[in-house]
Structure formats: structure tokens, C-alpha cells
Amino acid sequence: MEKKIRDYGQYTATAFFEDEEFVRHILNRDADAIAYWEQLIQQYPDKRLFMEEARTWILLLNKQPAYMPATDRLQLWDKIKNEIAGYEERRRRYQPLKLIFKWSAAAAAVLFSILILREWTSHGEKTYATTFADHERVILPDESAVTLNGNSSIHFLRSWKSDKPREIWLNGEAYFEVKHVAIKNRLQQSDSFQVHVSDLALTVLGTKFNVRNRRGLTEISLLEGSLRIEKNGPEAFVKILKPGEAFVYDSSRQLLAPMERKPQANKAWTTNELDLDGYSLREILEVLEDNYGYEITLEAPELAGKRLSGTVPAASAEDILFVIRKVFNLKIKRNANHLIISQN
Amino acid sequence: MQDERDIWDAFRSGDESSLQVIFDKYYFPLFNYGHRFSADNHLIEDALQELFVKLWKNRDSIKETGSVKNYLYKSFRRVLLRLLDARQRKYTFSVFDEWPELEQELAYDHTIISRERLENIRRNLKAALEKMTPRQREIIHLRYYEEMEYDEIAALMQLSVSSTYKLLYKAIDTLRQYLSKSDLLILLAALSLKKI
Structure with missing residues (x-):
């Protein structure tokens, strides 16, 4: 016991209470240890009271009478025994079945690995595409949602790592509801969400916006949050959009210009409506071609620039055709997917 | 007497x-430990039943163990906490039901503590324990009642050894804060004794 050269001068009751050797000597009552601590009291007489107190605590805690439940141990064991017996019985009965199950599980595992391997070789790229007149709502790995208009597609790498921006590629038209993943006040590049469309990169954090990319024109309509349009290479530019703004980018002239139509109108399609404000008849017909897959010939070119206002239901192409036929008094000749429109 | 680990190995081989020998031996200790979490005997019986049925079902995958006690305590604690959680009871822990009579222990090596002082110490210890968090109380119980070492407590409570030290340190710090007044009194008493 000579090895311990501790400074007991600073010891109080709690220090003794914590001291492993001290605890051990009280609980084990080893003769050598008792002698050591007795001698220590002689050496530090002013510690006697602390040691006594610590010792009392330890004994109070240690000598607690064990709880004696008024329960029946044998009865509980019988219950356990019965449950075990039932389990063994079931096991005997289902053993053969289990074997079959085991084999089919193994077969399933092999099949699963083949599927995984196929996924792997496609570089984990995921594509969603809609046909004409179809809408699809896609939930992305980060729980952001993308609603695809007809004849549109997105693709992205399945494995969105948390240290990289989320990137997605768009053709056609889609409405984005992007989940905000950044921790407050700690914005990092990796928190952003990027849409590649035409030759633009749209960067957002958490927002709602609509992107329509048809015929070389890309319309970007921001409903909430903020959005950065960036073009690299020749004629590079950066434009920050505020909520309520809509811009159109002409990729042939590399020109970005504000739009007359409002963002709310541009996303009306997501609720199966078409907001006619700001559309000319030609543009409405283009929507029919782009989203519903018609080929349209307008035999009354003087009508092309005519405008309407109001919202029409657009659950199907028929709805839209019905409205323009009535309003402009048109005749529509239908030849499979080819519509020939003329003045009545 | 047969070594406990031999009994454990016999159980593992079916x-x-x-x-049953293990059950008989640990019924009261585990019950006592479980009682610290809940006064509901039915719940503790349910936990014990689940534990022992599970041991039987999984006996093929259970490894040999250095300490049957530690293995049982750890598994029992896990089952019990899950049951408490499922029945939407809070995690509580009470160290004491009743105080032990310490006359005999204290009469040892000529330490005679007056009744008054013993009462005082009891009261303070009780108050300090009440101030602690349930986890702090549990660690005090495991250390001083179950006489477990730090690494055993760490494995049981699923903490790292250093977190275990920290938790116990915090518990004792609560004790210190609470008892500082009486410490001071003792210090004064000790000083006045010296003068005499």
C-alpha cells in the first residue's frame, strides 16, 4: 500500500466518496486496506469527519435492503416454461416450411443482387418522363417535389451526396417545390438545388418555381423564395429573381427578358387549368402541340395574335379546344393528331 | 459448486x-434493479418473462460471456426500458425505498457516529439524490449498490467509458453542491476539535 502517494490534504467527503480505493476498502473490508486507512486518519486527523461521512454514504447506498416483491417466482417460471414449450412445438411443426422459406429467400437474394448490379451499371441515373397529356408528380430523394407537365422529362443522379449541390436536368416543363435543407445561418454551396435547362443553370435553396422549356425559349417563373439564373460561356450573365417575377430566355439569341405573364398564371397547369391572360391564340395552340402532342395548322393567320383573358379548365386538350372554338368561332377539322383550324 | 459460466454454457447448448438455475439465481437481483425503474410489479414480471423467453429462443446465437450477471442486467435493462417506453412511462430511477440500519456496520473500527449526525447525513444524501437526474441516480446505484466497475457500467448503460466517468462525476458534483453546507460545518467542527 506504499505505492499511493496521494495528497489527501485537499480531500473532502466527496473526494473520499469518489476514491476507488476508499470505496473498495469499505465494501471489501480487506485487513491491509483497513490498516492503511486507519493509519491515514492518524496522519490526517482533520480528515476523520470527512472519511466518516463518505463511509456513511457508501454504506447507506450499499446496504439498502433488496426489494422483496410480493410476487410468485415459481409461477413466473411456469409461465416462461409454457411459452418456451409452445415455441418449441411451433418450431418442430414449421421446421420443413422454414427450410423452403430459407431456400426461396436465398433465391430472392440472388435476384436482388442482379437487380442492384443492373442499377449500378446504369451509373445510378434516374429518369422520369411523361407522355403527351400526362402529368406526373415525382418526389426526389431530398423530399423535394417535381410536377412534370406532358411531354417532359427530368433526370438526375440517384445518389445525392450531402456535400454536393442537388442537380437535376430538365426538358419540357416542370413545377418545382424544393425543400430547404440548409441549417439556419449556415449556408453552404452543398445546400443548393440546381436545375439545368437549355444552357442555363438555375440555383435555388428552398423555393417554388416553374420552368418551361419549349421551342428554344425557357420561361422561368418564381413563386416563392429566390432563384439565380446563371449562364456560363459566351454571353455569360447572372440574374437573381424575386418572388412574383418571370423571365424568358431565348437560347438562339442568348437573351433574357422579363415576361408579361405572371408566375401564378404559368403554374396554373399544375391544377389542370390554363390561365389565358397574356396568351395569344398562337401560344395556346403551341401549348396544345407541346403538351398534348397535336400537330396544328391555323388556316386563319389573322387570328394568331388574338388574345383572351380568364382561366379555362385544362384537364384535357378537349377543354381548351372547346373554349377557343366557341370564343373565336372556329371550325376544327380533325385528322388523327392533325388539327386544321379555320374561321367558321 | 458449479461455475456460473458452465451453467451458462449448458443453457446455451439447450x-x-x-x-431455470439462472432464473432462480437472478430473479430477486433483477427484480430489485427493475423496481428502481418502476413500482409496477406486473411490468417487471413481464420484462423478466420476455427476457428469459428471448434468451431461450436466441440461445444458438448467444455467445459465451465473461459475466453472466452483466449480460443479464444489460439485456434486462433493454427489455425493461422498451416496455416502459411502449407503455408510455417515463424513465425514472429511485435509489432508495427504505434506509438500512447501519448500527452494526458503523460500530466497526470504533467509528461511532451519533444518531443525530447519522440522521443529518441521511437527510442530506436523500435530498442530493432527489436533485440528481434519473441517469445520475442509476449510475450511483450501479456503482455503490451493485458495486460495478466503470467499464461494466459503460457496457450496461451503453455509454463509452469516458461518458460513464463524466456521468458519475456530474452525479457526485450534485452531491458536492448539495452537501457543501454540511461539508463546511464538518470543516468547522474539525477545526474546533483541533483547537482542543
């Missing part, structure tokens, strides 16, 4: 009577 001997039900060995499991």
Missing part, C-alpha cells in the same frame, strides 16, 4: 434446467 439445457432448460440450466436456464
